[in-house]
Amino acid sequence: MIYLAIIVGCILGAILGINAPMISYTYSTYLAIAVVAALDSVFGGISSVLKKNFDLKIFLSGFFVNSILSILLTILGQKLNVDIYLATIFVFISRMFNNLTIIRRYYVEKWSEQLEHLRKIKAETDTNQSNNS
Amino acid sequence: MEKKIQLLIIFVLMSMGLTYGICVQMKTVSKNGTTVNLTSTQSKLKDEILRISEKYDNLFAELEEVEKQLEVERQNSTSNNSNLATLEENIKQRNLALGLTEVTGTGVKIILNDSNITTATNPFINVSDLLVHDGDLMNVVNELFNAGAEAVSINGQRVISTTAIECDGNVIKVNGTKIGAPFEINAIGYPELLSGGLSRQGGTLELLEARGLSINLSKQNSIKIPKYAGAIKFNYATNIENY
Numbered sequence: 001m002i003y004l005a006i007i008v009g010c011i012l013g014a015i016l017g018i019n020a021p022m023i024s025y026t027y028s029t030y031l032a033i034a035v036v037a038a039l040d041s042v043f044g045g046i047s048s049v050l051k052k053n054f055d056l057k058i059f060l061s062g063f064f065v066n067s068i069l070s071i072l073l074t075i076l077g078q079k080l081n082v083d084i085y086l087a088t089i090f091v092f093i094s095r096m097f098n099n100l101t102i103i104r105r106y107y108v109e110k111w112s113e114q115l116e117h118l119r120k121i122k123a124e125t126d127t128n129q130s131n132n133s
Numbered sequence: 134m135e136k137k138i139q140l141l142i143i144f145v146l147m148s149m150g151l152t153y154g155i156c157v158q159m160k161t162v163s164k165n166g167t168t169v170n171l172t173s174t175q176s177k178l179k180d181e182i183l184r185i186s187e188k189y190d191n192l193f194a195e196l197e198e199v200e201k202q203l204e205v206e207r208q209n210s211t212s213n214n215s216n217l218a219t220l221e222e223n224i225k226q227r228n229l230a231l232g233l234t235e236v237t238g239t240g241v242k243i244i245l246n247d248s249n250i251t252t253a254t255n256p257f258i259n260v261s262d263l264l265v266h267d268g269d270l271m272n273v274v275n276e277l278f279n280a281g282a283e284a285v286s287i288n289g290q291r292v293i294s295t296t297a298i299e300c301d302g303n304v305i306k307v308n309g310t311k312i313g314a315p316f317e318i319n320a321i322g323y324p325e326l327l328s329g330g331l332s333r334q335g336g337t338l339e340l341l342e343a344r345g346l347s348i349n350l351s352k353q354n355s356i357k358i359p360k361y362a363g364a365i366k367f368n369y370a371t372n373i374e375n376y
Binding site (some may be wrong): 001002005006007008009010012013014016017018020023024026027028031032034035038039056060063076106 | 160161
């Protein structure tokens with residue numbers, strides 16, 4: 001159900017986004033940072049689901065507050081002539097990789113367990129068959 | 134159950150927002166063509182140019198808006214005063230003469246383009262002769278004014294009293310704006326006179342044609358010429374009083 005909701009949301013967003021008017025170039029930097037921040041919280045959410053400590057409030061607040069904060073920091077950086085957005089991107093991307101690592105480990109372990117399980121079943125049936133014959 | 138629906142709605146909205154942002158961002162970036170390895174200085178300069186041109190466009194739109202407003206205000210304030218109305222008429226006449234209004238009328242349209250002869254087919258030809266130069270445009274414009282043209286534009290740039298036509302590498306600058314081939318010159322005046330002046334024997338167009346340039350001259354019943362888009366500012370010339 002949730003997967004369906006996410007897919008419907010993605011399709012709706014893509015249709016709207018393709019038909020939406022272009023934003024001006026000045027603001028595209030801010031939008032890019034906000035997108036990266038949102039993606040970071042999405043991956044964080046997925047990894048927390050896998051670790052079974054998912055909390056909707058934390059996820060939602062992270063999604064929006066991180067985006068807004070990163071935009072504000074970018075604006076501050078432009079006012080101070082420091083490329084703060086580089087640091088923002090660095091932090092978000094490194095966190096995204098951490099979360100991706102957790103997700104990958106989870107699925108690889110699950111998969112190898114399943115393989116192991118299958119092998120055991122096969123070995124048992126083999127021994128049973130040899131005993132019978 | 135209600136909690137679940139709430140959760141679903143939240144997820145739909147969030148994923149929608151995220152993909153919407155990504156799509157808009159991708160569209161903006163692909164429109165502005167930020168691609169292949171620019172060095173950081175280059176990309177910074179490009180960034181700056183894009184920003185400034187955007188700002189310029191915005192300001193230009195604002196200027197047009199304000200000018201329209203001014204026009205309306207002027208008409209409102211002069212509508213019930215005959216003295217002011219004549220002054221208003223005067224302003225209109227002066228603006229027409231200065232080239233600050235969009236005008237329409239009969240005239241001619243000339244499309245000048247670089248020659249399609251190449252050095253590959255004719256190795257003894259001078260490459261420079263095959264291109265339209267700033268001087269050629271100047272000659273054509275001069276001929277048009279000589280034949281009584283009242284308004285002339287080159288690729289949408291109005292030619293006024295302070296217009297300069299200059300060479301700028303591989304493009305030509307008119308009014309400080311870069312334009313490139315093909316050049317479309319519009320002129321308002323008596324069509325027979327304008328086209329006759331241009332295409333007379335030994336005239337400007339014949340000389341250009343001899344070099345192999347492609348020329349397309351046509352008389353027009355109705356031609357539209359845009360107004361001069363800049364500000365006319367005199368810093369050194371002042372009126373002599375009591376003339």
